[in-house]
Amino acid sequence: MSALHRYDVEILHLLVSPAHAYFGRPRDGAADVPTHDADRADVVADKGVVGDRFYGRAVHLDASVTLLAVEALDAVAAELGVPRFDPMLARRNVVLRGAHLTPLVGEEIVLESGGDAVRLRVGRFANPCAWMDRVLAPGAHPAMRGGRGGVRCRPLTDGVLHRGPAVLVSPVPLDPSRAGEVLRRPHLP
Numbered sequence: 001m002s003a004l005h006r007y008d009v010e011i012l013h014l015l016v017s018p019a020h021a022y023f024g025r026p027r028d029g030a031a032d033v034p035t036h037d038a039d040r041a042d043v044v045a046d047k048g049v050v051g052d053r054f055y056g057r058a059v060h061l062d063a064s065v066t067l068l069a070v071e072a073l074d075a076v077a078a079e080l081g082v083p084r085f086d087p088m089l090a091r092r093n094v095v096l097r098g099a100h101l102t103p104l105v106g107e108e109i110v111l112e113s114g115g116d117a118v119r120l121r122v123g124r125f126a127n128p129c130a131w132m133d134r135v136l137a138p139g140a141h142p143a144m145r146g147g148r149g150g151v152r153c154r155p156l157t158d159g160v161l162h163r164g165p166a167v168l169v170s171p172v173p174l175d176p177s178r179a180g181e182v183l184r185r186p187h188l189p
Contacts, residue, residue, distance in 0.1 A: 007168045007176055011113055012070055013087055013095035014041040014163055016051045037088060041161045043118045048155060049093050062123045063152030068092035069099045071180030072148035073136075082137045089135045092126060092150045094161060100174040102147035102183045109153075110169035114162030120153040146182035 017035040042050040048064025049055060055064065073085045087095040094111070104122040111118050128144035168174075 003171070005170045005173050007098065007100075007170065007174055009099045009166050009168045009176075010097040011094060011111075011161060011163050011166045012097055014038040014049075014161055015088055015091060015093050015095070016041055016049055017053055017091070035088065035091075039163050040114070041093070043155045043157075043159050043161060045155050045158050052093060062121075062154045063126070065094065065120060065153045065155050066092040066126045066150055067094045067096060067099065067101055067120075067122075067153060068126070068150030069101050069179040070095050070097050072101075072144070072150070073180075075180035075182075076140055076143040076148060077137070079143055080137050080139050085136050085140075090128075090132070090144075090150070096166070096168070098176045098179060099168055100176050100179045101151050102178075102181075103172050103174060104151060104170060107171050108156065109171070111161060111166055112169065113164065113166035114160065116160040116162065117157070118159035118161055119156040121156055122151045122153050124152050126150040126152045143182075148180070148182055 015035060016038050043065065044050060046061060047056045054060040068090055070087050073087055073090060077084050105124060108119060108121050125147050126149045128141050128149035130141050132140040132144055
């Protein structure tokens with residue numbers, strides 16, 4: 001990384017779940033699977049979060065750790081006129097406060113927390129699925145598009161993430177006040 005930018009953020013939740021809860025038809029309801037909101041999560045390079053459903057799965061190596069800005073969920077709830085959502089329902093591994101994530105696609109970042117650091121390569125947006133209309137609120141699925149569903153990352157180093165105060169180290173400047181904004185796409189003719 002060349003010039004680095006450091007941002008104080010907070011890790012609000014660390015979701016670790018050994019199984020998928022959202023599969024099949026949303027109208028049939030989510031599966032009852034164990035889900036932990038951990039105080040710490042062990043991350044292994046090129047594998048993901050230890051104990052999580054995406055850990056070590058070849059198809060998910062570039063997307064084995066997911067990050068979500070809680071401000072994005074709060075903005076969706078406000079737009080839909082509903083109470084704030086439980087961030088755990090979005091099923092992203094790391095829920096952050098104060099993290100402007102959309103400019104990070106294609107970049108390498110570091111999350112420092114509790115004296116530990118984990119380097120991640122942000123590969124792509126974590127596009128929401130139709131389940132969001134069922135588990136959050138009708139209209140949540142389209143409202144979370146454009147970057148509000150978070151980002152998918154490949155862990156590049158082993159380390160531990162800790163709930164609480166953290167620092168996001170970025171190679172590009174970020175604007176934490178824009179953490180909940182949707183990424184605007186140009187209109188097609």
